[in-house]
Amino acid sequence: MSTNEIKISAKDVQVYYGETHAIKDVSVDIEDKTVTAFIGPSGCGKSTFLRCINRMNDTIDVARVEGEIKLDDEDIYDKDVDPVQLRAKVGMVFQKPNPFPKSIYDNVAYGPKIHGLAKNKAELDQIVENALKRAALWDEAKDRLQAPGTGLSGGQQQRLCIARAVATEPEVLLMDEPCSALDPIATAQVEELIDELKQNYSVVIVTHSMQQAARVSQKTAFFHLGNLVEYGETGQIFTNPNDKRTESYITGRIG
Amino acid sequence: MEDNHIQSVFDRDLERIQALIMKMGGLVEMSILDAVKSLATRDEELAAQVRENDRKIDALEEEINEEAARIIALRAPTASDLRTVLTVMKISANLERVGDYAKNMAKRTSVLVQMSPIEGSAKSIRRMGQEVESMLKEALDSYFQRDAGLAQEVRQRDVEVDQMYNALFREFLTHMMEDPRNITACMHLHFIAKNIERMGDHVTSICEQVIYLVTGEMPEDSRVKEDRTAFVSMERDG
Numbered sequence: 001m002s003t004n005e006i007k008i009s010a011k012d013v014q015v016y017y018g019e020t021h022a023i024k025d026v027s028v029d030i031e032d033k034t035v036t037a038f039i040g041p042s043g044c045g046k047s048t049f050l051r052c053i054n055r056m057n058d059t060i061d062v063a064r065v066e067g068e069i070k071l072d073d074e075d076i077y078d079k080d081v082d083p084v085q086l087r088a089k090v091g092m093v094f095q096k097p098n099p100f101p102k103s104i105y106d107n108v109a110y111g112p113k114i115h116g117l118a119k120n121k122a123e124l125d126q127i128v129e130n131a132l133k134r135a136a137l138w139d140e141a142k143d144r145l146q147a148p149g150t151g152l153s154g155g156q157q158q159r160l161c162i163a164r165a166v167a168t169e170p171e172v173l174l175m176d177e178p179c180s181a182l183d184p185i186a187t188a189q190v191e192e193l194i195d196e197l198k199q200n201y202s203v204v205i206v207t208h209s210m211q212q213a214a215r216v217s218q219k220t221a222f223f224h225l226g227n228l229v230e231y232g233e234t235g236q237i238f239t240n241p242n243d244k245r246t247e248s249y250i251t252g253r254i255g
Numbered sequence: 256m257e258d259n260h261i262q263s264v265f266d267r268d269l270e271r272i273q274a275l276i277m278k279m280g281g282l283v284e285m286s287i288l289d290a291v292k293s294l295a296t297r298d299e300e301l302a303a304q305v306r307e308n309d310r311k312i313d314a315l316e317e318e319i320n321e322e323a324a325r326i327i328a329l330r331a332p333t334a335s336d337l338r339t340v341l342t343v344m345k346i347s348a349n350l351e352r353v354g355d356y357a358k359n360m361a362k363r364t365s366v367l368v369q370m371s372p373i374e375g376s377a378k379s380i381r382r383m384g385q386e387v388e389s390m391l392k393e394a395l396d397s398y399f400q401r402d403a404g405l406a407q408e409v410r411q412r413d414v415e416v417d418q419m420y421n422a423l424f425r426e427f428l429t430h431m432m433e434d435p436r437n438i439t440a441c442m443h444l445h446f447i448a449k450n451i452e453r454m455g456d457h458v459t460s461i462c463e464q465v466i467y468l469v470t471g472e473m474p475e476d477s478r479v480k481e482d483r484t485a486f487v488s489m490e491r492d493g
Contacts, residue, residue: 211331238333240471250333252265253258 007032007172007202008053013067015048015057022048024226026067030219035194035203037217037234039210041249044223046206050174053204054090055083071172088115091170095177097157099149099164104141107149107160108132111168127167135163136193155186162193166201173197175205179212191216210250214238222246265330272322272343273399276350279315280395282308283350284388286357287454291384294364294447295377302368305361312354319347335468342468346398349457349464353391356450363443370440373430376423380447383419387454390416394461398468406465407474409458416455417481423448424484452482 008030015023023045030036038046048057055076057063069076076086088111099107108128111117118124128145132138137159141152149160158178165173175194179187194216197203207213213220214234221231222243230237230246241247260266286305293301323344326332332340390409397405427441427448466474 210333214333239337241334247334248258251336252260252262 004031004033006030007072008204009068009070009073010049010052011068011070013049013052013065013069015045015052015066016062016064017048017060018062022226023052026228028221028228028231030202030204032202033198033200034219035198035205035217036219036221037213038204038206038221038223039208039213039249040223040229042208045226046221046223047176049223049228050176050204050206053172053174054087054092056087056092058083088168089170090172090174091165091168092174092176093158093161093165093178095180097154097161097181099152099157099160101148101150103146104132104149104152104160105145108163108167111164115168117168131163131167132160134166134193134196135159136189137163153186155182155189158182158186158190159193162190166197170201172202172204175203177206177208180208187212210238222249224249265336268322268326268330269336269339272319272326272340275315275319275322276343276346277395277399279312279319279347279350280391282312282315283354283357284391286312286354287384287388287391287451290357290360290364291381291451293361294367295381297364297368297372299365299368302361302364306358309354309358312351316347316351319343338468338471342398342464345464346461349461353454353457356454360447360450363447367440367443373427373437373440373444376426376430376441376444379419379423379426380444380451383416383423383448383451386412386419387416387451387458390455390458391461394458394465397462398465401465401469403466403469406462406469410462410466410474413455413459414481416452420448420452421481421483424487428487 006029011027013023013026026049038050040046051057052065052069057065065077071090100110105128108131109124112124112127118127129138132141137156140156149157152160179190182190191212194203194205205216217234219231220234220237222229224245230241230243237246238250241250286308289301289305293305323340326340390412393405393409397409424445427445430437431441463474
């Protein structure tokens with residue numbers, strides 16, 4: 001069914017938080033132009049693994065990552081890779097909307113500015129407009145670009161964070177429970193957006209909502225106790241999973 | 256999957272819908288047996304009862320569909336839970352059809368008792384009906400026990416029903432050619448035999464659903480079909 005190219009290839013990834021072995025031997029190929037959902041109970045390692053993909057775990061002193069993660073055949077843990085450059089390519093959206101205490105415009109313009117993506121003000125304006133349009137926020141925000149981002153509603157703030165993430169033209173977008181703080185309407189808008197984003201990006205989403213995983217993703221990976229238990233087509237995982245643990249989890253039999 | 260859900264109301268919902276299938280299955284089995292019995296014993300009252308009984312079967316199918324829709328809406332079932340709900344809906348639809356055939360047989364029986372009996376036919380039809388009823392019983396057992404192996408066995412038994420039907424078809428043809436006065440009765444009897452043969456197909460379909468429920472996949476191998484009456488010609492061979 002899926003014929004997309006492999007965007008991210010992880011091999012035998014181990015993550016330790018001090019003594020705790022949080023991710024065990026995870027190998028997975030994540031496709032380009034595809035939404036991949038990571039599901040599993042709390043503490044199963046799905047967010048930890050997600051954070052490995054843009055080296056967010058570097059910021060945690062006790063965290064240690066082993067194994068290999070390649071983005072387009074380039075080892076992202078190579079000494080020569082600058083994590084800041086990597087994170088421009090691999091954007092991230094968090095659980096709680098976290099706009100900077102700046103204007104809507106500056107929130108989106110910040111990334112392109114520091115990465116030097118715009119030669120002049122006109123170009124920067126264009127980048128901001130495009131990003132807000134892609135995040136389906138332009139119509140609501142175009143008349144108040146100088147208003148503070150924190151003044152938006154929760155759903156709008158989350159879309160602002162998505163606009164901020166796409167403004168740097170990332171290749172991969174990581175989303176850690178992007179809708180858990182949103183109401184159903186805002187959730188539907190973000191899900192619609194995710195579906196559009198997959199035309200250009202590889203999107204990886206961590207979610208506790210099984211229904212959300214089923215709705216938005218084409219591939220689903222089930223994590224349990226630090227292991228990647230099962231990875232496959234979302235349709236197959238939700239109708240006929242291969243592993244008993246996956247079955248128990250998605251049908252609500254283990255927590 | 257025997258483990259219970261964390262949400263126990265979900266288990267109760269699924270149990271309830273399965274209990275309805277069990278009840279419906281029981282009624283349909285009884286209808287088949289009563290229909291062929293009423294024909295064999297020329298019991299008009301029993302035939303009327305079969306027709307009356309079909310209302311209960313139809314009502315149960317409706318109840319099962321409503322319950323299934325409610326479970327889908329409220330519980331968003333996945334994996335084996337989803338397959339259970341889908342299977343329940345298909346099984347109840349198949350049972351409803353089998354019930355209709357039994358009702359149709361009973362209608363024809365009410366007509367047939369007004370005519371002189373065709374020798375031996377009611378007995379053969381009763382045997383055929385009993386065979387289908389026993390298949391249905393085992394098909395439903397395979398469902399309740401989640402036994403794909405048993406479902407597969409029952410599925411293959413439909414060949415026997417098809418063969419019985421072939422034999423009856425030839426028999427009726429012979430009777431009709433021997434004496435045109437037999438035609439009306441034999442036409443009714445033939446429809447009854449055909450109804451039973453169709454019941455067998457619905458039982459087979461139930462078995463296939465059970466295999467899907469247990470394995471997640473519909474059986475791929477095509478089952479042997481033995482209904483050859485489409486190829487029988489009217490020519491009398493010496």
